[in-house]
Amino acid sequence: MSQILNLFPIPVLKGHIDPPEGLFEAIAEKLEDCHKGKWASETGKSTGELGMNLHQDVPEVSLLIDLMMDTVVEYWDNHLKYAPAQIEPMASWSNWHTYNDFTGEHSHSNGRLGCHIASVYYLQKDEGGDICLCDPLDYLRRLTPLHKDNGDAIISEPVPTRTGDFLLFPGWVRHRTNRATNKRQAISINFNGNLV
Numbered sequence: 747m748s749q750i751l752n753l754f755p756i757p758v759l760k761g762h763i764d765p766p767e768g769l770f771e772a773i774a775e776k777l778e779d780c781h782k783g784k785w786a787s788e789t790g791k792s793t794g795e796l797g798m799n800l801h802q803d804v805p806e807v808s809l810l811i812d813l814m815m816d817t818v819v820e821y822w823d824n825h826l827k828y829a830p831a832q833i834e835p836m837a838s839w840s841n842w843h844t845y846n847d848f849t850g851e852h853s854h855s856n857g858r859l860g861c862h863i864a865s866v867y868y869l870q871k872d873e874g875g876d877i878c879l880c881d882p883l884d885y886l887r888r889l890t891p892l893h894k895d896n897g898d899a900i901i902s903e904p905v906p907t908r909t910g911d912f913l914l915f916p917g918w919v920r921h922r923t924n925r926a927t928n929k930r931q932a933i934s935i936n937f938n939g940n941l942v
């Protein structure tokens with residue numbers, strides 16, 4: 747009898763919260779002032795163009811974070827096994843994709859400016875345009891006789907989601923999206939913790 751010991755997995759949490767009342771309308775109003783392709787590696791619109799603090803500007807986003815917070819703490823403590831900390835949202839923005847839009851590859855960490863937990867909440871999402879989380883062992887795996895042709899992009903796994911789903915993952919994990927097949931609106935929220 748043999749078994750596989752999957753020794754060094756990266757925990758990614760998938761949860762679900764039905765969109766709070768008024769959130770869609772509040773974000774849509776912000777996006778009216780934004781322009782396609784104007785921010786970071788987005789081909790669609792992003793409120794990042796206006797600032798990174800939706801959680802301070804939009805009460806409905808603050809409510810969403812309140813609803814997520816128990817799960818964020820559980821993820822920090824029990825799955826990532828980080829030291830006890832006072833966890834706070836440090837940045838937030840919303841991206842809006844229409845047909846064929848995508849987000850280029852990036853992470854939410856940049857040395858001392860990095861965040862510890864990245865999250866994405868899907869305010870509106872049907873099939874397609876999924877986030878792809880990149881494998882940090884890409885370089886090493888390419889020195890092995892992989893069966894699949896992975897092309898030039900960093901090896902990744904798509905994570906299928908629908909409206910109301912959210913993901914939590916370590917802020918250092920690089921990620922990108924597939925091209926949207928429908929309208930897709932997501933809120934990204936970064937969390938940091940002050941160790942206690």
Ligand SMILES: [Fe+2]
Nearest residue numbers: 853854921934
């Ligand atoms: Fe991101």
